[in-house]
Amino acid sequence: MKKPIGRFIVLLVALAMAGLMLYGCPQQEEKKAETAAPAASAPMAAEPIKLGVAGAHSGDLASYGIPSVRAAQLVVKQRNAMNGISGRQIEVLVEDDVCKPEVATNTATKLVTDKADVVVGHICSGATKAALGIYKESGIIAMSPSATNPALTQSGDYPNFYRTIASDDAQARLQVDFALDKLGLTKLAVLHDKGDYGKGLAEFAKGFLEADSRAEVVLYEGITPGAVDYSAVVQKVKRSNAEAVIFGGYHPEASKIVQQMRKKGMETIFISDDGVKDVTFIKVAGEYAEGVYATGPVDTSKNPIAVEAIEAHKKEFGEDPGAFYLNAYAATQALLNAIEKSGSTEFDVLKKTLQSEWVATPLGIIKFDERGDAIGVGFAVYQVQGGMFATIEM
Amino acid sequence: MDYFLELFLGGLTRGSIYALIALGYTMVYGIIELINFAHGEIYMIGAFTGLIVISVLTLLGWNTVAVIVIAALVAMIYSAAYGYTIEKIAYKPLRGSQRLSALISAIGMSLFLQNYVLLAQTSNFLPYPNLIPEFTFVKPIEHIVRSTEIVIYIATALVMVGLTVLIKFTRMGKAMRAVAQDRDMAMLVGVDVNRVISFTFIIGSSIAALGGVLVASHIGQVNYYVGFIAGIKAFVAAVLGGIGSMPGAVLGSLVLGWTESFFTGYISSDYEDVFAFIFLVLILIFRPAGILGRSQTDKV
Numbered sequence: 001m002k003k004p005i006g007r008f009i010v011l012l013v014a015l016a017m018a019g020l021m022l023y024g025c026p027q028q029e030e031k032k033a034e035t036a037a038p039a040a041s042a043p044m045a046a047e048p049i050k051l052g053v054a055g056a057h058s059g060d061l062a063s064y065g066i067p068s069v070r071a072a073q074l075v076v077k078q079r080n081a082m083n084g085i086s087g088r089q090i091e092v093l094v095e096d097d098v099c100k101p102e103v104a105t106n107t108a109t110k111l112v113t114d115k116a117d118v119v120v121g122h123i124c125s126g127a128t129k130a131a132l133g134i135y136k137e138s139g140i141i142a143m144s145p146s147a148t149n150p151a152l153t154q155s156g157d158y159p160n161f162y163r164t165i166a167s168d169d170a171q172a173r174l175q176v177d178f179a180l181d182k183l184g185l186t187k188l189a190v191l192h193d194k195g196d197y198g199k200g201l202a203e204f205a206k207g208f209l210e211a212d213s214r215a216e217v218v219l220y221e222g223i224t225p226g227a228v229d230y231s232a233v234v235q236k237v238k239r240s241n242a243e244a245v246i247f248g249g250y251h252p253e254a255s256k257i258v259q260q261m262r263k264k265g266m267e268t269i270f271i272s273d274d275g276v277k278d279v280t281f282i283k284v285a286g287e288y289a290e291g292v293y294a295t296g297p298v299d300t301s302k303n304p305i306a307v308e309a310i311e312a313h314k315k316e317f318g319e320d321p322g323a324f325y326l327n328a329y330a331a332t333q334a335l336l337n338a339i340e341k342s343g344s345t346e347f348d349v350l351k352k353t354l355q356s357e358w359v360a361t362p363l364g365i366i367k368f369d370e371r372g373d374a375i376g377v378g379f380a381v382y383q384v385q386g387g388m389f390a391t392i393e394m
Numbered sequence: 395m396d397y398f399l400e401l402f403l404g405g406l407t408r409g410s411i412y413a414l415i416a417l418g419y420t421m422v423y424g425i426i427e428l429i430n431f432a433h434g435e436i437y438m439i440g441a442f443t444g445l446i447v448i449s450v451l452t453l454l455g456w457n458t459v460a461v462i463v464i465a466a467l468v469a470m471i472y473s474a475a476y477g478y479t480i481e482k483i484a485y486k487p488l489r490g491s492q493r494l495s496a497l498i499s500a501i502g503m504s505l506f507l508q509n510y511v512l513l514a515q516t517s518n519f520l521p522y523p524n525l526i527p528e529f530t531f532v533k534p535i536e537h538i539v540r541s542t543e544i545v546i547y548i549a550t551a552l553v554m555v556g557l558t559v560l561i562k563f564t565r566m567g568k569a570m571r572a573v574a575q576d577r578d579m580a581m582l583v584g585v586d587v588n589r590v591i592s593f594t595f596i597i598g599s600s601i602a603a604l605g606g607v608l609v610a611s612h613i614g615q616v617n618y619y620v621g622f623i624a625g626i627k628a629f630v631a632a633v634l635g636g637i638g639s640m641p642g643a644v645l646g647s648l649v650l651g652w653t654e655s656f657f658t659g660y661i662s663s664d665y666e667d668v669f670a671f672i673f674l675v676l677i678l679i680f681r682p683a684g685i686l687g688r689s690q691t692d693k694v
Contacts, residue, residue: 232654232663235397236658
């Protein structure tokens with residue numbers, strides 16, 4: 001009995017070691033790729049432009065950060081092959097913040113000392129916030145592919161912050177704008193499923209509606225997910241005389257509410273989120289789904305730049321890209337484009353260029369608003385028409 | 395006034411749905427003092443069976459009324475078979491042991507059935523066709539109450555009357571009452587206890603299946619998890635009314651349905667469940683055996 005167990009342990013250890021080796025390999029490759037780029041540029045006379053890439057590159061959340069490193073490297077490689085920016089080569093500085101705010105300050109300080117001109121990152125909202133103050137003091141612009149916390153741009157505390165992902169409240173903003181500007185509604189009911197996602201969206205929608213003098217929130221309620229029926233809530237909506245319901249939540253509840261409203265002869269407009277923009281919703285609600293509006297991410301899968309970026313990743317790394325890859329790709333492109341167009345890495349000049357110059361990225365053609373959110377990135381309104389989600393032009 | 399009426403009828407619908415499930419809970423508890431947690435799953439299986447039958451028969455081009463009647467019947471028979479089998483597999487072997495063992499067996503059965511349906515069918519929500527015809531006499535009051543809801547009220551009322559007749563006036567009903575009062579004594583006087591218990595499970599399961607088909611038609615969707623929540627609510631209703639008592643189960647269900655409906659309508663739906671359970675606690679403080687429950691002294 002003893003021998004097989006011993007052999008088993010040996011096997012286990014050997015496997016674990018093999019695993020470590022496999023795990024170690026790609027990281028080494030990345031290191032090589034980083035150093036390879038500046039090495040090639042060494043003969044060039046001009047000083048290289050330094051692009052910092054910060055985020056979680058190890059630890060639990062590494063899968064969110066590694067794709068942005070790869071995206072930056074691929075874009076830079078492409079640029080350098082085409083003589084860089086006005087003859088200056090680009091150098092990538094990679095720094096890990098493990099997604100922890102306390103580490104992120106060190107990461108930022110390191111990048112500042114290494115004289116990074118611009119930074120792609122960070123990845124997590126908390127770490128990004130911690131690092132932004134340090135970049136701000138040194139006049140460095142940071143562009144995150146993934147930090148969605150609304151306050152990062154809306155508080156106005158970080159004029160040096162940009163992002164190529166829509167903030168958490170962008171959907172609610174779009175829903176409200178759509179309801180008020182496009183549909184011209186004045187009385188709205190806001191419902192949610194009491195979950196983090198649904199309630200969060202509903203709270204933003206309610207806030208935006210209250211801030212706008214054109215409309216009034218006539219009902220704000222949480223429903224119980226999975227309840228047997230929602231007739232009481234539906235009656236309440238009817239009694240409130242709301243012209244439309246904005247619902248934050250997922251499709252099972254949405255389809256129940258829509259069906260019960262329609263069966264009771266109510267034609268109240270129903271506007272929901274990407275938790276509802278799902279084919280299952282149409283399948284379950286059937287004919288009652290017709291006319292329902294839902295916001296969802298803008299479809300970029302057919303964008304030729306996105307297709308090209310994904311192909312480049314597959315070729316270089318032999319696998320499909322991970323989370324936020326296209327956002328990071330777009331961020332790198334936007335930053336390099338701004339440096340090229342303005343011919344400078346000065347804070348004020350870059351800021352102005354980012355806000356004025358449109359740039360073609362995998363996410364579409366984008367520029368940034370004065371707060372730092374990307375215009376043209378994010379969500380679109382869809383409507384169920386003939387059993388399919390059709391994009392509605394705003 | 396219209397609003398009040400709408401909430402009243404909405405609550406009545408909910409209450410009737412709970413009642414169809416709660417009856418099964420309370421019958422089983424009355425006979426063998428077991429809380430059959432798998433009962434909600436029987437309801438869900440009933441709804442699924444109905445859906446399958448409806449899909450097949452609709453494909454064959456049958457008349458809709460015939461389809462819904464046959465679907466309900468098949469669902470009831472199939473679920474009754476499940477109820478019967480569950481009792482034989484999971485509860486009968488444990489009849490002599492502690493009550494806790496049977497309870498845990500019931501919870502296990504519930505999880506097993508949920509996951510079985512999840513794997514055998516799908517985890518997605520499925521659309522459920524509403525085949526109950528729109529009655530012409532409902533047209534003028536359609537904004538308040540729909541035909542499906544009226545069918546649910548009628549079905550619940552019929553089930554109640556039927557069960558009362560069954561228990562009060564038939565031989566089997568007499569045997570059930572005897573077993574409920576004292577199982578050992580009933581056995582001594584020649585009542586076939588096993589048969590009575592099986593019969594109880596069969597009746598309870600088929601009522602739950604009927605509820606499943608009606609509710610799924612009413613709300614238009616079904617998935618493997620619907621039985622759990624409905625089962626918990628129905629269990630609360632049964633306790634509220636006094637578990638073991640059949641009029642109590644119906645009364646408790648209606649009270650719970652109305653409580654939820656009026657609370658949502660006049661106050662807020664955010665705390666719907668909180669309020670429902672506070673109500674339960676209050677009732678149990680003042681009437682520990684439930685609204686219609688008899689407080690029993692322990693048989694020594």
